Amino acid sequence: MDFNDTAQEAAFREEVKTWLTTNIPSNSELENLDYIQRAKLWQKRKYDAGWACIRWPKAHGGRDASAIEQVIFNQEEAKFDTPDGIFSIGQGMCAPTMMTWATDEQNERFMPPLASGEEVWCQLFSEPAGGSDLAALRTKAVKDGDDWVVNGQKIWTSGAHYSDYGVLVLRTDPDLPKHQGLTYFFLDMKSPGIDIKPIRQISGGANFNEVYFNDVRIPDAQRLGAVGQGWQVALTTLMNERASIGGGGGGVNFNSVFELAKTVDLGDRPAIEDPSVRRKLADWYVQESGLKFTGYRSMTALSKGEIPGPENSIGKLVGAPKQQDMANFALDLLDQAGIIWDEAHSVNAGMFQATYMASPGLRIAGGTDEIMANIIAERVLGMPQDIRVDKGIPFSEVPTATK
Amino acid sequence: MNFEFSDEQNMLREQAQTFLRAECPPQAVRQVLDGDAPFDRALWQKVVDMGWTATAIPEAYDGLGLSYLELSVIAEELGRALAPIPFSSSVYLATEAILMAGSEAQKTAWLPKLAAGAVIGCLAAAETSGQASAAKLAVRYEDGKLSGSKRPVADGDVADLAVVMATSESGPVLCLTDLNQAGVARTAIKTLDPSRSHAEIHFDQAAAEVLGGLGEGWDLLQALYDRAAVLFAWEQVGGSETALEMAKDYSLGRFAFGRPIATYQAIKHKLAQAYVKNTLARGNCYYGAWALSTDAEDLPIAAASARVSATQAYYYASKENIQTHGGMGFTWEFDCQFPYRRSKLLAVNIGSEAIWQEKLIAAIEAQRAA
Incomplete structure (x- = not known):
């Protein structure tokens, strides 16, 4: 047992380090650019040098790298403060789905500009009536010649407003049972009839959108999988979503609360000297280290060319509530001043307040805590699915709040 | 990154699982829980025969000289089977104490016997309710003799050798004492987990040796x-x-x-x-x-x-x-x-x-x- 790279991995890590050190954008390069322009600049630079989406085939703009090489690249890149965040859905979820289900010609057309960051993709799955119960979506597609005509509404679409393309699941036959009447497509986000409205969040940001479809036409050639096979295709996307969303890494963590506890008083002494504070900190520390070493186990599997076990499925379910609880605890340590959320006047520029308000979203996005627990129970422990009262009946006859 | 047990260690795990499924089913735990025997002697002997008590003891002291990774594998499987034997007391505590702090003479005297299961060891540390501290220790070591009471001592009634936490004129001291001597009285005590026996041990001028240094205990x-x-x-x-x-x-x-x-x-x-x-x-x-x-x-x-x-x-x-x-x-x-x-x-x-x-x-x- 050791934490060392193999000779080959160490050489690769050196190569990555060297390239990153000499190519990270300088502050002056990034000056006067917004976050989208910054992200695009960095992505293009990686792409031009062969360091974008390195796990992808070379023909699609990648490097034909191994899974462990991807992990090593990510680790080294994370040591720098690089602009990112706008490509993870496209490259992490849309691309694997396209590469599994689209034609060679389509992938040759669409994958390289997705890898280079010149084209941004989004994912349009959730609907007002279908979140955790994703297959209950109702946005309709009706065949008309070589096109499908789409009407309805999607919601929680990250980055819809700056995306060039998107993947989506639509209901093509409401008279079939829920999962059977779905079909999967990709589309041009600039198509006529698409209306995008940002959603204001309780955290103050607006990362998500509502997307309305009014007689939007999608060519049948942009269908992925057969008509009615949409659920199966969607599972490719979802499996990659859960693999790519870690949660619990940044923001409030053991270190930030540990440091805070040294600087604020509880009674007549620093909070860090209080046994109840120390016990709580210990609990969070062992959660963080447990996740870290579970990650090392997965990395070992990748290093050996094996597929990691199911243990990685716990990351989001542990990380998201932990952030919320730690932020809540930190605010209590600040006592009455905990209520102040003002970058100029809050401790750590308001990071604890920001996390307190953002963490409810972390527990919902990419599969709620409850869905994640179901997934662990069903796929890891092998327990049966919940009883589904909508099973086997035409979707149009499934009970809703209004019928 | 190689943060995983080796193929050989995983093979050891499979052997351990097969062995414990056959030799330590839930009925074996129940028999100790319900019965008068303080532990499963037959299972203990088989565990000794498998060499598990000798796992991390160096070959120079008749051990197998394997690493703590192998011992970790065995520990997990014994835990999985809820084995009703004094393994943790004898191996993780008594054997480790001697490996860590014993003199050459103490190692030579005790490690081969612990490895062979001829001697069962235990650790006698607790005395009162609440968290222990060096200042609260009442069991005393003086001129090669121990006096006072320890409770509860896991496996204290079946052990032959105890590592005892005591106090002395020079401060806290760990002692090594043979439990089969006149100055030692043992009483089995009732606990939450009768599948592992516990005792109160009373020392009355019992002969003991210092383990490590005086004051370092x-x-x-x-x-x-x-x-x-x-x-x-x-x-x-x-x-x-x-x-x-x-x-x-x-x-x-x-x-x-x-x-x-x-x-x-x-x-x-x-x-x-x-x-x-x-x-x-x-x-x-x-x-x-x-x-x-x-x-x-x-x-x-x-x-x-x-x-x-x-x-x-x-x-x-x-x-x-x-x-x-x-x-x-x-x-x-x-x-x-x-x-x-x-x-x-x-x-x-x-x-x-x-x-x-x-x-x-x-x-x-x-x-x-x-």
Whole structure:
């Protein structure tokens, strides 16, 4: 047992380090650019040098790298403060789905500009009536010649407003049972009839959108999988979503609360000297280290060319509530001043307040805590699915709040 | 990155599982729980014959000279089987104390016997209710003699040799004493987990030798606990998985309101949480095993992390296993009581959760101050 790279991995890590050190954008390069322009600049630079989406085939703009090489690249890149965040859905979820289900010609057309960051993709799955119960979506597609005509509404679409393309699941036959009447497509986000409205969040940001479809036409050639096979295709996307969303890494963590506890008083002494504070900190520390070493186990599997076990499925379910609880605890340590959320006047520029308000979203996005627990129970422990009262009946006859 | 057990170590695990499934089924735990025998002597002898008591003892003292990774594998499997034998006392505590602090003469005298199972060892540290401290020690070492009482001592009634935490004119001291002598009186005591026996030991001018240095005893005990904590944590993770498996199996076969209770989210989410806690504890145990096997500087942090998370995981899985079984889980006839009892024994045996939470934060502070 050791934490060392193999000779080959160490050489690769050196190569990555060297390239990153000499190519990270300088502050002056990034000056006067917004976050989208910054992200695009960095992505293009990686792409031009062969360091974008390195796990992808070379023909699609990648490097034909191994899974462990991807992990090593990510680790080294994370040591720098690089602009990112706008490509993870496209490259992490849309691309694997396209590469599994689209034609060679389509992938040759669409994958390289997705890898280079010149084209941004989004994912349009959730609907007002279908979140955790994703297959209950109702946005309709009706065949008309070589096109499908789409009407309805999607919601929680990250980055819809700056995306060039998107993947989506639509209901093509409401008279079939829920999962059977779905079909999967990709589309041009600039198509006529698409209306995008940002959603204001309780955290103050607006990362998500509502997307309305009014007689939007999608060519049948942009269908992925057969008509009615949409659920199966969607599972490719979802499996990659859960693999790519870690949660619990940044923001409030053991270190930030540990440091805070040294600087604020509880009674007549620093909070860090209080046994109840120390016990709580210990609990969070062992959660963080447990996740870290579970990650090392997965990395070992990748290093050996094996597929990691199911243990990685716990990351989001542990990380998201932990952030919320730690932020809540930190605010209590600040006592009455905990209520102040003002970058100029809050401790750590308001990071604890920001996390307190953002963490409810972390527990919902990419599969709620409850869905994640179901997934662990069903796929890891092998327990049966919940009883589904909508099973086997035409979707149009499934009970809703209004019928 | 090679953060995994080797093929040989995994083979050892398979052998251990096959052996314990045959030799230590739940009925074996029940027999000790219900019967008069203080432990399963037949199982103990077979474990000795397999060489497990000799695992991490160097070959120079008739051991197998394997690493703590192998001992971790064995610990997890013994924990999984809830083995009713004095393995943790004899191997993780007494043997480790002598390996860590014993003189050459003490090692030569005792390690071959511990390796061969000819001698069972134990650790006598606790005296009163509440957290122990060097200042509160009443058992006294003076001129080669021990006086005073220790309780509870896990496996104290069946052990031949005790490592005793005592105080002396020169401060705290760890002693080594033969329990089969006139100055030692032992009384079995009732505990929460009768599948592992406990005793009160009274020393009346019992002959004893100093282990390590006079005045160093308390620090040595803490260092011993750090080493043992990793192995205890592996037993706890093994037991925790047993509790989760029991709960899952029962939920699949038990019907309520016309369907298996395993289809209810209240049950699924509870067991998913148990899986999460077990997985976190296992990750920390890997780190503990690595730190113990390489004598790493951060062993105190690694050991406390493994210990805290494994204690929490075992408590959760064992209590929710009873809950999942409903009323049947509360009956003497069902086996749900075994992990619930054992989880508490392992949780307090080398210091409670609160002590290890404090040790962890103190170790992190020490590391960052260095």
